[in-house]
Amino acid sequence: MPFDDDFFNDPFENLIRDFFRGSSLEQRRRSQRFIKGEEEDRVIDFVEDGKKLYLVFELPGFDEKDVSVMIKGKEIKIVAKKAKTEDLRDYLSEKLRRGISIQKQLPNFVSTKGFSHTMKNGVLEVVFNKEK
Amino acid sequence: MKKGFIELDVAESLQEDIDKSIVRIPSKIMDSLGLVSGDIVELKAKESSVAKIMRSIRQDSEREIIRMDGTIRSNIGASIGDKVKIQKVKIFEAQKITLSPLQEVRFSDEPTEYFHTKLLHKPLTLNQKTIIDVFGTRLGYVVSKIEPKGYVIVTPKTKIIVSDTPYTGDLKATGVSYEDIGGLKNEVDLIREMVELPMKHPEVFQKLGIGAPKGVLLTGPPGTGKTLLAKAVANETDASFFSIAGPEIMSKYYGESEKHIRDIFQQAEKNAPSIIFVDEIDSIAPKRGEGTDQAEKRVVAQLLTLMDGLKTRGQVVVMAATNRPDDIDPALRRPGRFDREIKINPPDEIGRKEILQIHTRGMPLDRDVNFDELTYKTIGFTGADLEVLCKEAGLKAIKPYFSQLKNIEEKVPTEILDKIKIKRDDFIEALKNVEPSAMREVLINKPNVTWDDVGGLEKEKEKLRELVELPLLRPDLFKRAGIKPGKGILLSGPSGTGKTLLAKAVATEANANFISVKGPELISKWVGESEKHVREIFKKARQVAPTIIFFDEFDSISKMRGMSISDATERVVNQLLTELDGIEELEKVIVIAATNRKDLIDSSLLRPGRIDIIVELSAPDRKTREKIFEVHTKNMPLDKNVKLSDYLEETEGWTGADIESIARNAGINAIKRYYKSKMKKEFKITKEDFDWALEEVSRSIGKEKSREKAGRNEEKSKDKNNKKK
Numbered sequence: 001m002p003f004d005d006d007f008f009n010d011p012f013e014n015l016i017r018d019f020f021r022g023s024s025l026e027q028r029r030r031s032q033r034f035i036k037g038e039e040e041d042r043v044i045d046f047v048e049d050g051k052k053l054y055l056v057f058e059l060p061g062f063d064e065k066d067v068s069v070m071i072k073g074k075e076i077k078i079v080a081k082k083a084k085t086e087d088l089r090d091y092l093s094e095k096l097r098r099g100i101s102i103q104k105q106l107p108n109f110v111s112t113k114g115f116s117h118t119m120k121n122g123v124l125e126v127v128f129n130k131e132k
Numbered sequence: 133m134k135k136g137f138i139e140l141d142v143a144e145s146l147q148e149d150i151d152k153s154i155v156r157i158p159s160k161i162m163d164s165l166g167l168v169s170g171d172i173v174e175l176k177a178k179e180s181s182v183a184k185i186m187r188s189i190r191q192d193s194e195r196e197i198i199r200m201d202g203t204i205r206s207n208i209g210a211s212i213g214d215k216v217k218i219q220k221v222k223i224f225e226a227q228k229i230t231l232s233p234l235q236e237v238r239f240s241d242e243p244t245e246y247f248h249t250k251l252l253h254k255p256l257t258l259n260q261k262t263i264i265d266v267f268g269t270r271l272g273y274v275v276s277k278i279e280p281k282g283y284v285i286v287t288p289k290t291k292i293i294v295s296d297t298p299y300t301g302d303l304k305a306t307g308v309s310y311e312d313i314g315g316l317k318n319e320v321d322l323i324r325e326m327v328e329l330p331m332k333h334p335e336v337f338q339k340l341g342i343g344a345p346k347g348v349l350l351t352g353p354p355g356t357g358k359t360l361l362a363k364a365v366a367n368e369t370d371a372s373f374f375s376i377a378g379p380e381i382m383s384k385y386y387g388e389s390e391k392h393i394r395d396i397f398q399q400a401e402k403n404a405p406s407i408i409f410v411d412e413i414d415s416i417a418p419k420r421g422e423g424t425d426q427a428e429k430r431v432v433a434q435l436l437t438l439m440d441g442l443k444t445r446g447q448v449v450v451m452a453a454t455n456r457p458d459d460i461d462p463a464l465r466r467p468g469r470f471d472r473e474i475k476i477n478p479p480d481e482i483g484r485k486e487i488l489q490i491h492t493r494g495m496p497l498d499r500d501v502n503f504d505e506l507t508y509k510t511i512g513f514t515g516a517d518l519e520v521l522c523k524e525a526g527l528k529a530i531k532p533y534f535s536q537l538k539n540i541e542e543k544v545p546t547e548i549l550d551k552i553k554i555k556r557d558d559f560i561e562a563l564k565n566v567e568p569s570a571m572r573e574v575l576i577n578k579p580n581v582t583w584d585d586v587g588g589l590e591k592e593k594e595k596l597r598e599l600v601e602l603p604l605l606r607p608d609l610f611k612r613a614g615i616k617p618g619k620g621i622l623l624s625g626p627s628g629t630g631k632t633l634l635a636k637a638v639a640t641e642a643n644a645n646f647i648s649v650k651g652p653e654l655i656s657k658w659v660g661e662s663e664k665h666v667r668e669i670f671k672k673a674r675q676v677a678p679t680i681i682f683f684d685e686f687d688s689i690s691k692m693r694g695m696s697i698s699d700a701t702e703r704v705v706n707q708l709l710t711e712l713d714g715i716e717e718l719e720k721v722i723v724i725a726a727t728n729r730k731d732l733i734d735s736s737l738l739r740p741g742r743i744d745i746i747v748e749l750s751a752p753d754r755k756t757r758e759k760i761f762e763v764h765t766k767n768m769p770l771d772k773n774v775k776l777s778d779y780l781e782e783t784e785g786w787t788g789a790d791i792e793s794i795a796r797n798a799g800i801n802a803i804k805r806y807y808k809s810k811m812k813k814e815f816k817i818t819k820e821d822f823d824w825a826l827e828e829v830s831r832s833i834g835k836e837k838s839r840e841k842a843g844r845n846e847e848k849s850k851d852k853n854n855k856k857k
Contacts, residue, residue, distance in 0.1 A: 047187040049159040054187055056169045059206075060252035061288050088288040091245040114273060121184060121223075121285055122253030123170025 014066045020116045044102075053110050060122040061096050067119050069126060071112045078124065137219035138165060142177075142210050144310050145201040147489045148187075151263040151270065151550035153254050156188040156199040157218070167220060172255045172285065175200070175215040178209030182283045185218075199688070202309025202368075203263050211368050212310065212324070222798045223255060226284035233262070234272035251286045257548040265494030274299040277588075279633055308364040310687035314490045314515065315483020316357055319474055323348060323361065326472060327449050328369050331405040334447065345471045347439060347450040349413070349464075352476030353675055354570050355516030358453035363408045372406040375401060378415035382427070389427055397438045397448070413452040419475040423439050432461050439469040440520040441489040449818035459489035478514045478568075478676065481507050486665040487515050491522040494690060498555040504561055510694050512568035512645045512676035524562035543706040566610070567846050568645070581636040587763035587788065588756025589630060592747050596621065596634060599745055600722055601642050607720070620723035622686070622738065624730040625749030628789030631726040635682045638724065655700055661701050661709040670711045670721070686725035687732040697715050712742040751785050764795040772815040779826060790829060791825040799824035 011049040032078065045056040051054040055076070059067065070077045081099030082088070088096065110128040138161060150154065162168070162185065173185050175198075178307055183204055192199070203643065208218050214651065229249065243266075250264050262274045276299060278284060286292070299484055330337055330344035337344050350358040366373035374396050380461060381392040400406040409415070417432045439450060452470065454460060463468060479487055485507045492501075510518060529552055571670040583593055603610060603617030610617050623631040639646035649669060656662045683689065693702045725743055727733060752760060761776045783791060798821040806815050 045186065047159065048166060048189070048190055049193060052159075054159070054169070056186060060254075061249075082288075086286075089248060089291075090243075092288045095249075118168045118170070120168060120170030121172060121255070123184065123186070125169040 013104045044104075048130075051130050053107075053130060055126040055128070057102065057124040057126075058122065059100065059119075059124050061092065062100075062122060063121075064119040066099075067124055069115075069117050069124075071106075071115065074108070074112065076104055076106055076126070078126075080124075137217055139215050139217050139578065140196050140198040142205065142212050142214050142216050143192075143197040143199045144212055145199045145204075145270045145418045147311070147486065147493075149186075149199070150201045150493060151203065151310055152201075153183050153204065153262070154186050154200075155204065155218075156186045156192070157197075158188045158193045158195065161196070165218075165252060167222065172221060174219045174221040174283065175204065175208050176219070177214055179207065181260055182221065182223070182257050184253075184255055185192070193519035198237075198295060202311050202365055203261055205309065205368075207261055211291070211328075212372070221283055224280050224284050224636075225287050226256065226290040226294070227277040227279065228277070229256065229275060229284075229286065230277035230293045230295055231273040232276040232295045232297065234274060234296055234299055235591050237271055238296070239294075244292050247294055248286070248288075248290075248292050251292065252288065253285060255282050255283060255285050259647060270494055295325045298647040308360060308367050308370060310364055312490060313357060313360055313364055314486030314488075316361065316476065317359065319476055320364075322472070322474055323365055323451075327365055327407065327416050327451070330419055330449070331369055331371055331447055344447065346468065347452065347470040349457065349460075349470040349473045350451065350453040350476060351473060352455060353454050353514065356478055358476055359409075359411055360451065360453075362407070362411075362451050366407050369405075369407070371449075372400065372403040374406060374408045376408065376410045376416070378412035381416065381431070387430075389431050393431065393434050393438060400448045402531040406449075408448060408454040409451045410450065412454060413464075414454045414456045417461050417464055420463050432464075436461075436463055436469065439464070439640045455458075462748070478512060479518075484510055484513060484518060488516045488522065491519050492554075495554050496552060498553040500556040501554065501559065502556065503754070505556075508643065509560075509563060510568075511643065511678065513566075513570060518564060521559070521562050521566045524566055525554055525558040528561050530559040566857050581633065581640055583637050583641055585763060586630060586633055586637050587760035588752050588758075589634065589749070590635065592749060593637075594637055594746070595640075595745075595747055597656060600680065600724070603722065604642055604644050604680075604720060608752060617722075619721075619741070620725065620743030621745045621747060622730070623724065623726040623747050623749060624735075625728060626751065626787065627728050628787035629749040629751060630788045631728075631749060632684060633788070635684075635724050635726060638714045639680060639682070642678075644680050644722075645673075645676045646680050646682065647673055647764065648682045648684065651683055651685040654689050654704060654816055655855065659700075659704075662704050665702055666707040666711060668717070673721045674718070679721050681723045683720065683723065683725040689699060689727040690725075690733045690737050692732060692734045705737065709734075709736060709742070714735070726765050751787055752791075754780050754784075757783055757786070757791060760791045761795070764792050768795065768799060768817050769815060771817040771818040774817065774822055776841035779822065782826060782830070794822065794825045801825060 009040045016055070044058075047054040047056065057078060059078075062082065066082050067078065067080045070079075079099065079101045082096040083091075085093035085097045106128070109131050111131040112128070115126060115128045117124060119125075140157060140161070145154070146156070155173070167173070167185055169186050171185050172182055174179050175183055181204065188197075188199065198218065205211060208216065229251075246266070247264060251262075254262070256262065256275050256278065258275055258278045258281070262273050262275065264271050264273055265271075273294075276295065277293075313320060326345045326348055334344065344787065350361060352358060376393070381389055381396075383389045383392065396408060400408050416428075417435055418428060420429050420432055450470075457465070457473070466471070482759060485503050488503055488510075490507055510521065511519070533552060583597075586593060599618055599621055607617075623634060626632060639648075647669060654662055654665045656665065669681060673681050688703060689704050690708065691701050691705065693705055712718065723743060730746070736745070757780050758777065761779070765776065780795070783794075798817055801821040801824050802815070802817040805821075
């Protein structure tokens, strides 16, 4: 089950792996495929940068008003659903109305207070502060 | 720094971003431009285009680079290392978009829906090239009509028209880009430095007063990507590309073949900068003076003078590929002609993963597909092998749908297409059919014997594990300890004690390529052939390392020198000696030899540095015998009255093979009884069966044992035991 995997690898483990295998972009990359409630897998990016952690989800077809982000404890839940589908191409409407929901455990070091999100052109970015 | 645009260096994209119209720049730069992930930016180099922006991974955060895939690079006319200007732009919702294919393509089903899902929220502009993945085939499309004009983004409301007529405008065809090459990062860098740099910045070389490099020779086993590399370089450098297919230039008229070559060089000079690529150069430039005919000699001579003649060549780089570098005329291999030789080896672990990712890019993969696992299972595979593996897995995945597809003759419904997923099992299944091409000649099916199938012999197992598995799996530990792992192991002991069985278990468990050499097979009646075989085996083993070479009946090829009648065996021993500890380093290759006549083996083979570890196997003790009984009766339906411990005393001095034969004989007896009873009773193997078998077997080996003592017919007894196995 991909869900059970620890989101972030143990930093020490990384160190060892990098040392022995040499670094490669792919290996150090922290992106994962996971999804609940929908067939497709999609890539989700985790970019750590200084004091912040960015979670980037690709949700093509949805707009800002279709997306809701919820945090419960250390879990993030994202629901994307189109309410109105009348004026869309009919072959897409069914899929977009059904929508997507993604659930994921957040790593321990993020602070769930004061997160913000932007949704631009089918890309949802959620920004967290790291806990000190 | 709030000026709205910024200049960054172009770098290659991450594997998973390919074909998604994504560029990645460091967070810091994004913040300074007021961008967030998903914003659309205009990219400006020679031409301009649009792409979606994302944050780079942390490793890039201090560098001023922008990562983009080959399609975007060709859209904006930039290559890796070039500067590109980035600017946030206003974007409109697309009303209507027409896509024209770059090649003839026909769909059985209306593709609009599929295309629309793939294109959702992709930024587009007129004449932009975009790649759509249709189940593993990357189809190139060009945006031929757009409404409104300018930069647009596809929304669920957009009307998409997929045209059938290929795009006819002026456009470079989609070629191979650097991202399409997996696992050859160093090689790509080397070639770029040699080929791309002099073409782009000739002034640097003029300033330094050195001539630009003239040629690169790519060598390596077949299927490792030599031709692909040349194609990618040609595509990415914007140079004119001339290809000479080796045998093609030969003509039956006197002087014509040379003229062909001259013409190609002339054309290349006219269109400089250009790259001339000679595929299979060994076919047109073999060694002169080795029985080749006159025409060939002249072609070689022509090539030599063209490559380094009186006339300067200008910006023409010659790239050549071969998998037999030793067959090329040595005069070609000197600096000034081919300045550099790049050896392309079969990919390592990281390379294989990259290659797998490239070939599965467009495949709808199931969640259980794990690239690390596949990488681990494909040791010795070349790029071409991995490509076939992916295709094979795809075919396996389609199979169950075939019956459904046939019924509907006209078109494949999208619902079915959507359902097709390639699972882990498809890959595992495909692995059975695809084998590393470099190993074809020597490959054996991996025996299905695990450590658990070897009863007892704990000490020996432990020793083999630490000698064989450890160096192959964790070479880093040896590096840290500052020692080199042993090269060879000799399993010695009387027949039937499990030497071959141990080797089989090693082959299955060590996850290395396994080459099995049957001693007597090596000897050929032709002078020099036997040694050549040995050489070939070691060469193969090096190529596909990590490898275990297993010599069964080692004494047959390693007889003490100076004692045997035939010279051939002596030369084989000499060859083995040099292979095991010669100037050429033997890396990640381990030799396991099995023999029951250790005394016959040439002592210099057994000195430290060669086969220096000797594992002695003897007839099993009581405890081991119990284990062996357990292993062999594991799958037998035993009756309650069978007590295996009863037989341990009586089998004192018996070998594993003997004990196996008891179990087998007991089984046969039970079958006989069962068959005679017209299969009425429940099938069980009883104590009586075992008693009978014990008697039977002890009678047969009792005889042999005495014969062995007499020191005769050694081979015969072994033969018998082998048969029993």
